[in-house]
Every structure is written in structure tokens, then in C-alpha cells.
Amino acid sequence: MTQIEDHFQEFPVLETERTRLRKISYSDQDDMYGYCRFPMVSRYTVWDTHQSLDDTKAFIEFVLNRYDTQKVGPWGIEHKQAKKLIGSCSFVSWDNRNKRAELGYVLSNEYWNQGYMSEVIGKF
Numbered sequence: 001m002t003q004i005e006d007h008f009q010e011f012p013v014l015e016t017e018r019t020r021l022r023k024i025s026y027s028d029q030d031d032m033y034g035y036c037r038f039p040m041v042s043r044y045t046v047w048d049t050h051q052s053l054d055d056t057k058a059f060i061e062f063v064l065n066r067y068d069t070q071k072v073g074p075w076g077i078e079h080k081q082a083k084k085l086i087g088s089c090s091f092v093s094w095d096n097r098n099k100r101a102e103l104g105y106v107l108s109n110e111y112w113n114q115g116y117m118s119e120v121i122g123k124f
Contacts, residue, residue: 011067014075016119021075024063024088028076031085032056035108045106077107077120086111089120 014021024032035041036050036059050056066073074090087107094101103124107117 011073014123015080016123018080019086019116019120020078020080021089021120021123022078023067024060024074024076024085026057026060026064028085029053029056029060032060032088035087035106035110038109041106041109045104077105077116079111086116089117 011023013023030053033050033053033056036047036056039049042049047059048055050059063073072091074088076085077087077089078084079086087105089103089105092102092104101124103121105117105120
């Protein structure tokens with residue numbers, strides 16, 4: 001049976017009108033901490049609110065390890081015009097038999113209610 005990782009031999013870069021979905025890197029640390037430090041942003045995530053840049057660095061290290069071991073990791077959501085990371089999204093679950101997947105995401109509160117996630121999710 002096909003596994004989700006089979007589709008990610010090369011991590012795909014995807015684009016929407018306003019965003020670029022790409023790998024997360026250490027250069028995203030400040031942008032990511034900028035939104036992950038707010039409890040209202042992390043309220044429904046599986047990770048705790050980031051208390052320091054060290055928390056964000058540890059999360060990025062976790063993500064980079066997933067990429068390095070060819071496991072599915074999150075796409076960083078980069079605002080194309082601002083050239084900054086504004087969130088991330090990834091598959092939470094994948095069911096080949098029923099042709100179903102669940103996506104999870106987090107988005108900087110500065111970009112809420114502007115249609116960004118509808119735009120991003122439309123790429124999947």
C-alpha cells in the first residue's frame with residue numbers, strides 16, 4: 001500500500017496567488033516565533049505556545065529532522081510579497097483506502113480572516 005511518504009521523495013514547493021508553500025528553515029525562526037508565542041495562535045495545535053526563541057529553534061530542528069528522514073513535515077507558508085513566514089500546514093492523517101486526508105495548519109493572527117488558509121488549502 002502506498003504511504004504518504006512515497007509522495008514526498010522531493011518535497012514539493014507549491015504556490016498560490018499570495019503565498020509560497022515550502023520547506024521551513026532556520027532563517028524562519030524569528031518569523032515563526034513572532035506568531036507561535038501567542039496562546040490564541042497555538043490554542044488548537046498539538047504543540048505548546050513558544051515561550052522563547054529556543055522553543056522555536058527546537059521545533060524547527062524537529063521539522064528539519066522530518067525532512068532529512070523523508071518523513072512528511074509541514075510546509076512553511078511564506079507571504080510572497082512580504083517574504084516572511086506567516087504559518088505552516090501539514091497532513092495530520094492520510095487514508096489511501098478511503099482517499100481521504102486531514103490537514104492541520106497554524107497561521108499568524110495578523111493574517112486571520114483574509115482568506116489565506118482557504119487559498120492555501122485549495123492547493124491540496
